[in-house]
Amino acid sequence: MFSKACEYGIKATTYIALQSLQNRRVSLKEIAAETDSPVAFTAKILQQLAKSDVLKSNRGPYGGFEIPRDRVKSIMLADVVFAIDGNTIYEGCALGFDECNADQPCPLHNKFIGLRDELSVMLKQTSLYDLAVELKKGVTYLRR
Amino acid sequence: MFSKACEYGIKATTYIALQSLQNRRVSLKEIAAETDSPVAFTAKILQQLAKSDVLKSNRGPYGGFEIPRDRVKSIMLADVVFAIDGNTIYEGCALGFDECNADQPCPLHNKFIGLRDELSVMLKQTSLYDLAVELKKGVTYLRR
DNA sequence: TTCATTTCGGATATTTTAATCCGAAATGAA
DNA sequence: TTCATTTCGGATTAAAATATCCGAAATGAA
Numbered sequence: 001m002f003s004k005a006c007e008y009g010i011k012a013t014t015y016i017a018l019q020s021l022q023n024r025r026v027s028l029k030e031i032a033a034e035t036d037s038p039v040a041f042t043a044k045i046l047q048q049l050a051k052s053d054v055l056k057s058n059r060g061p062y063g064g065f066e067i068p069r070d071r072v073k074s075i076m077l078a079d080v081v082f083a084i085d086g087n088t089i090y091e092g093c094a095l096g097f098d099e100c101n102a103d104q105p106c107p108l109h110n111k112f113i114g115l116r117d118e119l120s121v122m123l124k125q126t127s128l129y130d131l132a133v134e135l136k137k138g139v140t141y142l143r144r
Numbered sequence: 145m146f147s148k149a150c151e152y153g154i155k156a157t158t159y160i161a162l163q164s165l166q167n168r169r170v171s172l173k174e175i176a177a178e179t180d181s182p183v184a185f186t187a188k189i190l191q192q193l194a195k196s197d198v199l200k201s202n203r204g205p206y207g208g209f210e211i212p213r214d215r216v217k218s219i220m221l222a223d224v225v226f227a228i229d230g231n232t233i234y235e236g237c238a239l240g241f242d243e244c245n246a247d248q249p250c251p252l253h254n255k256f257i258g259l260r261d262e263l264s265v266m267l268k269q270t271s272l273y274d275l276a277v278e279l280k281k282g283v284t285y286l287r288r
Numbered sequence: 289t290t291c292a293t294t295t296c297g298g299a300t301a302t303t304t305t306a307a308t309c310c311g312a313a314a315t316g317a318a
Numbered sequence: 319t320t321c322a323t324t325t326c327g328g329a330t331t332a333a334a335a336t337a338t339c340c341g342a343a344a345t346g347a348a
Binding site for chain 3: 319320321322323324325326327328329330331332333334335336337338339340341342343344345346347348
């Protein structure tokens with residue numbers, strides 16, 4: 001479904017969102033530890049997310065990553081996924097055709113369009129705020 | 145979503161099902177050509193599907209692959225997918241946890257269970273016969 | 289039997305994804 | 319300024335997925 005990079009990216013941004021809501025800037029080391037992710041690989045992903053303007057990075061002591069408080073509610077899961085995996089998840093054909101549409105569909109096309117649309121809606125409607133709130137409540141977890 | 149191997153496997157079994165309904169046994173070469181798939185890689189996948197009893201293979205001249213006519217309606221997409229990709233698509237966690245359930249869910253768990261169940265139902269309810277019929281009608285395609 | 293045809297199975301090669309390493313650059317504090 | 323801390327960015331390595339190659343085995347027909 002998602003690439004490993006994207007999985008780490010979602011966990012990381014969720015954690016950063018939670019801490020940012022409490023005005024805490026967090027370091028790469030802390031993020032990797034809290035999300036059970038490989039440190040160096042996570043660094044690359046965070047860099048990419050910073051370039052895509054999903055989060056803000058700061059170098060030097062007391063540096064780290066953050067998401068401006070007023071943006072936590074408007075950054076959607078779809079933004080994170082798109083920044084890392086692109087749009088194949090929304091637009092890609094289940095059987096790998098470069099193009100696949102109602103006009104000339106693959107055998108699975110019609111059985112998948114509904115599901116894909118639902119997925120798309122879900123990703124676009126779920127904000128980092130939504131994910132952070134549940135994490136804070138303790139009803140979801142970033143590691144086991 | 146699916147691995148490349150699984151994509152090729154679905155296309156191949158759909159094609160074999162269509163031909164088997166017309167009592168035609170088909171060769172690897174023909175299958176690969178009709179589904180626009182790499183020959184040698186497709187061979188491996190068909191071998192695997194034969195071992196999983198999704199289809200029957202026959203060596204020698206006039207050999208090739210087939211699906212017993214009376215089984216085309218009872219072999220489901222889920223059987224093909226399971227034989228190649230296993231059950232991660234049904235049971236795997238969206239964020240890669242080894243285990244992920246209502247008791248200790250990842251941040252996406254609850255947003256995904258509905259979708260995953262729908263996918264599961266769809267794969268279990270769609271038979272090779274269903275796919276072959278649409279292909280025969282000319283409303284779906286195995287290559288573009 | 290002989291031969292051409294076809295799948296089988298193991299080894300190998302290529303490509304993509306995942307992950308690490310390390311010096312450079314930025315930054316804040318002493 | 320000096321130094322420790324932290325991210326940045328490029329190079330490299332490792333692992334997994336994708337794909338190919340080729341000789342062996344099976345099989346049906348001449």
